[in-house]
Amino acid sequence: MTDNNNHGNCCAGHGGHDDAHQHDDGVSRSRRNFLVQSTGAAGALTAAAAGLPYVTTAQAEGLNGFTEVGARKHHYLPATRDTVHWGYFSKNLPGIVEAESGDFVTIETVTHHAYDDFDRMIKGDPGVEGIFHWDGEGKGVDRRGAGPMDASLFGRGAGEGLGVHILTGPVYIKGAEPGDVLEVRIVDAKPRPSGNPEYAGKTFGSNAAAWWGFHYDDLLEEPKPREVITIYELDARAHRNWAKAVYNYRWTTQTDPFGVDHETIDYPGVPVDHDTIEKRHGVLENARIPVRPHFGAIAVAPREEDMVDSIPPSYFGGNVDNWRMGKGATMYYPVAVDGALLSVGDPHASQGDSELCGTAIECSLTGTFQIIVHKEADLQGTRLEGLEYPLMETQDDWxxxxxxxxxxxxxxxxxxxxxxxxxxxxxxxxxxxxxxxxxxxxxxxxxxxxxxxxxxxxxxxxxxxxxxxxxxxxxxxxxxxxxxxx
CATH class of the missing domain: 3.10.28.20 (Acetamidase/Formamidase-like domains)
Incomplete structure (x- = not known):
């Protein structure tokens, strides 16, 4: 992945990426067929064109942002080492897909916590294996975070870990300019199935009660402090609408392939050696966690800096972590740079308000979105005029x-x-x-x-x-x- 190309270059030579769904980077035919079925790609435009089950604020204001007549394109953006950026947003990233207002984009998103259980969340999935590849010679995705590449601050590896999320994209939207508003309709959100045949039909996610959680300095039981990983199982075919805990374990010092010790969960994507941990089964035995798939991070590129840490949310969206940001929701963002540069990541299976312990059920998802540009000149006198923050709309709420x-x-x-x-x-x-x-x-x-x-x-x-x-x-x-x- 090239970190410092600008989107002006991407648009001139972008035709090779315009149909990113055709470049599977080794994704198996059986896996692709599953994704096609789960997102309804065979009839995706027909299903998606039916729209959300309510009239959005933009529609009520007469703001279509695209021509109603004529077919709109449906782009497929797989998650591979070449289509993600890890831990940061940037106005200088090249667009992976170029879309027009009104188009649909299906985007695969991968959780940065997948290495908490390699067998369940990485093994057998070529796209995810490529992203997380890390040996003594290098990494599948070199930069992780918005820090310097040479690990000069903390010595933890390229990118320093100032920003943790795997973001797929960006999508360059033709005609989007600063001052416009980008409407993102979340048409669908589906769990990404495990690529390991041993766990066919299942999806897994990780919850890390970590050092950045609100609870960390207010524990009752020993040892104190401690970080605990809990692995959850979902039904990838949506036959069951709840998740169950499989086991948990306490974080132990992990040595990464470059020989750096990680006493805490201080760097994204560190491989967890399961020979060094003690799994405790039978946790939360009677708890059924409602599954409500959503995207913790949907963002347009900010204008202020060349590289921005993916963790703190802001006016451009980013890591908002609102569990309502799932199927049926509509998001509105103020466009800050040409092309908007939309990225999606930090997928969750479920989360409560506050995300108290530091994470949700961090679980890879595939989402389908319709993206619509509303020009600044058309916004005068509407509810979207002067929008300066991420606004969410659902069927019932603003x-x-x-x-x-x-x-x-x-x-x-x-x-x-x-x-x-x-x-x-x-x-x-x-x-x-x-x-x-x-x-x-x-x-x-x-x-x-x-x-x-x-x-x-x-x-x-x-x-x-x-x-x-x-x-x-x-x-x-x-x-x-x-x-x-x-």
Whole structure:
């Protein structure tokens, strides 16, 4: 993967990537057939063109963003060592796929926690094996994080681990320019099946109760502190809508293929040697965890820096970690750079509000999205005019996302990407969510400030999105039916 090409070059020579679904990088025919069936690719455009089961805000405003007449393309973007970027967003990345407003894109996403159980989450899956390949000679994907390549800060490996997520993309969207709004409709989200024949029909995910979790310095039982990995099993064929715990184990010092010791989970993709751990079975025996597949990170490229850590979310989206960001949801993002450069990753099988221990059930997924550009000139007088944050919409709700810092890259200056981890607070995130919800009510519903404040107190649910991603999040949920009288 080339880190420093710019998207201007990608568009000029992009024809070879335009049909990325034709380049499987060794994905087996049987696996491809499974994916085709699970995403409905044989009739994907027919199914996807039916749209979401509700009229979106953009549609209600008459903002189509594409010509209704004529076929729209469906792109397939597999997850391979050549189609992912690990741990960062960048306005300089080349587009892997070039799409037009109204097109559909099916995107494979891979969890960065897959090496917590190689046999269940990597083995037999050529795309994932290529991404996670790491031996004494090198890595399948060299850069992991937004740090320097020479490991000059912490000595942990290329990229330093300042950013952890495997992001597939980016998708370059023709005609998208700064000031526009990108609408991303999540048409489908399916678990990625295990490639290991021993676990056919199953999908697995990992939950890491890790050092960055909210709980870490507030433990009761010994040993303290400790990091614990729990492996969960799902039915890849969706015959069962719940996950079950398979086993857990405590993290032990792992030595990576370059000879670096990792006493904690401090670097993404470190191979876990299962000969060094003790598996405990029979955990959470009577618990059935509702499966609600969603994408922790959907983002357009930020404008402020060439490389941005994938962990803290911001105005461009990123690692928002709202479990509602799954099938049937629509996301709106302010476009910051030409082509928008949409990337998707951090897939989850399930997560609770707050993501308290540091992670969700981190589980690889395949998603289908429809992407629509709304031009700045068309937004005047609509609910999307002046949008400066990731806005979510579902059939029943509008969801406003507030952060400790609405745009930490701009607000915290030169050292923003390190300082943000020291400055976040729920108070600040709540204040930002309140201000955004007030603005939304006053500008989109025509309320005055007194009306907006009263309604927020009696009719809006504010919740903690996450307290583990550097830039902490609070979301406000506004029921659409509150305004049924209109």
């Amino acid at each position: 969801v406003i996302h507030g952060f400790s810092y609405a745009n930490y890259l701009e607000e915290l200056g030169r050292d923003a990407q390190s300082v943000i981890y020291e400055k976040s607070s729920i108070d600040r995130a709540m204040r930002d969510a309140y201000r955004k919800m007030r603005h939304f009510l006053m500008t989109t519903q025509g309320l005055n400030e007194d009306e907006a404040i009263s309604l927020m107190s009696i009719g809006v649910d504010f919740g903690i999105t996450q307290i583990v991603d550097g830039n902490w999040g609070v979301h406000g949920i506004l029921k659409k039916n509150i305004f049924a009288g209109a």
